[in-house]
Amino acid sequence: MCLPGIFIVTLLTLSIPAVHGGKVLVFPQDGSHWINMKVIIEALHSRGHSVSVVRPSDSWYIKETSPHYSSITIDIPGGADEEFFRSFVSRQIQIQREGKSAWTRFSLDMELKDRFSEMHRKVCEMVIQMLENKQLMQSIRETKYDLVLTDPANGGGVVLAHYLNVPLVFNVRWTIHGEAHFAIAPSPLSYVPFPVAELTDNMIFFQRVRNFLVYVIRQHLYKQTVGPHYSALVSRYFGPEVDYFSLFQAADLWLMRVDFVFEFPRPTMPNVIYMGGFQCKPAKPLPQELEEFAQSSGEHGIIIMSLGTLIGQFPHDVADEIAAAFSHLPQKVIWRYKGDRPMPQNDLLGHPKTRLFVAHGGTNGIFEAIYHGVPIVGLPLVFDQPDNLSRMKVKGVAKVVDLATLDRNIFSQALQEVLDEPSYRMNMQRLSRLHRDVPMEPLDTALFWIEFVMRHKGAAHLRTESYRMPWYSYHSVDVMVFLLAVVLFTLCLAKTLCPSLVFLLWRLFQKNK
Structure with a gap:
């Protein structure tokens, strides 16, 4: 290498912040959430960090052995029952279809609430088993982890981080109390729509009423579902005066799995780092058989259909109606069936022949569609999917079809509208340009901030302490009551003194006559 080249390489090397090979303890959420966490774990491993993953013995997605992490397997069921959730989605579809x-x-919603409550109870049991295992905890302490990385859809990692007194980083969109922004940032319900309400940031009066009611009811349900379990756990190890949710709010960093091509404008906080679409990447070449199939579509292109991890197949009547609608289109269709060979969804969405994405509305799929600029026909099933797709509909990039009324004609019209109306693709390509036009890739941003927390042993300077305030202080109710009392006291004093003052002035006037 020539001397100038050596000089440049040396200069670049010296300019990179020094980051030792850190040690990261991960307490993930099983199921589809693991797909996101695994991306970050693999990236941390590639940068020389050592990663340990806590998992229950019956984990649904999280493998015990991996080249990217070592596992800490707790011999207790984790509660994330794959078969229950698949059965739940199937029954939800049946209820919608049969009206x-x-x-x-x-009743089905209450069954889901009870199942989530059971899942959180098992998470708490798992944490207790860890904390009461002196040999395991000694090993964890001796490892001297630099931080705990967790998905706050469960509270296990939060309790573990505070017990170990280690910095806490979230890979988050949902906490145990719902959408994460509402836990950490000011969220005026007048213009910040609560997810699942399917509203926008421009609400008329009765929509604001709906937004308020949905928020209040959901918060009550969330607290009913998780409160008894985590309150007992936190009281046992931190004392009864500690509110379990304050431990969530004390996290150093919130790596948020959305950005503002998806989220409506809203207040945020310095320790919220946006990394929406961090799992997206340029498309790789397709396997030969898929490439040949795509090329055989000619000028009409292909349609991709995938409904996530919980749906292997629709009820036969729904599948028949969808297939009948597809059969009348000139486009070729790749329909994901859940089997041993997963469909390379990201690579297919990035293929130049792809014209349309039929999706259930999961956040991962939506961001992959945004990244590659592919418009959507949405078939929302459960959870946050209807709200996610309603956001895409408002932005003019998606057509949403209700499963309750779906037949071949309705579905065919939706497909044809998105294929034939150029605005859907143009709007999605505009979102794609906005999403990609960033100084750093979202995954690199996430890794920078994780390593930032490692280097500085936390990020307390970015964290507000407002969560420690009682509600009446946070909302300045005590200040308003004090000022009102001062005004009332002044008025009462004036009323009391005024007659005497008038009489005194009258006497002085009479004396001077």
Whole structure:
């Protein structure tokens, strides 16, 4: 290498912040959330960090052996029952299709609430088993982890981080109390729509009423579901005066899995770092058989259909209606079936022949569609999917079809509208340009801030302490009561003194006459 080249390489090397090979303890959420966490774990491993992953013995997605991490397997069921959730989604579809009573839907929702409560109870049991295992905890302490990385959809990692007194970083969109912004940032319900309400940031009066009611009811349900378990756990190890949710709010960093091509404008905080679409990447070449299939579509191109991890197949009547609609299109269709060979969704969405994405509305799929500029026909199923797709609909990049009324004609019209109307693709390509036009790739941003926390042993200077304030101080109720009392006291004093003052002035006037 020539001398100038050596000089440049040396200069670049010296300019890179020094980061030792850190030690990261990961307490993930099983299921589809693991897909996101695994991306970060693999990236941390590639940068020389040592990663340990806590997992239950019956983990749904998290493998015990991996080249990217070592596992700490706790011999206890984790509660993330794959078969229950698949059965739940199937029954939800059936209820929607058959137009069953509101009571039937409510009963199913209560069953889901009970299952989530059971899942959180098992998470707490798992944490207790860890903390009571002196040999395990001694090993964890001796490892001297630099931080705990967790998904706060469960509270296990939060309790573990505070018990170990180690910096805490979230890979987050949802906490145990719902959407993460509402836990950490000011969220005026007048213009910040609560997810699942399917509203925008421009609400008329009755929409604001709905937004408020959905927020209050959901917060009550969340607290009912998780409160008893985490309150007992936190009281046991930190004392009864510690509020379990304050431990969440004390996290050093919130790596948020959205950005503002998806999220509506809203207040945020310095320790919230946006990394929406961090799992997206340029498309790789397709396997030969898929490439040949895509090329055989000619000028019409292909349609991709995938409904996430919980749906292997639709009820036969729904599948028949969808297939019948597809059969009338000139486009070729790749329909994901859950099997041993997963579909390379990101690579297919990035293929130049792809014209349309039929999706259930999971955040991962939505961001992959945004990244590659592919418009969506949405078939929302459960959880946050209807709200996610409603956001895409407002932005003019998606057409949403209700499963309750879906037939071949309705589905065919939705497909044809998105394929034929150029605005859907143009709007999505505009979102794609906005999403990609950033100084750093979202994954690199996430890694920088994780390493920032390692280097500085936390990020307390970015964290507000407002969560420690009682509600009446946070909302300045005590200040307003004090000022009102001063005004009332002044008025009362004036009323009391005024007659005497008038009489005194009258006497002085009479004396001077």
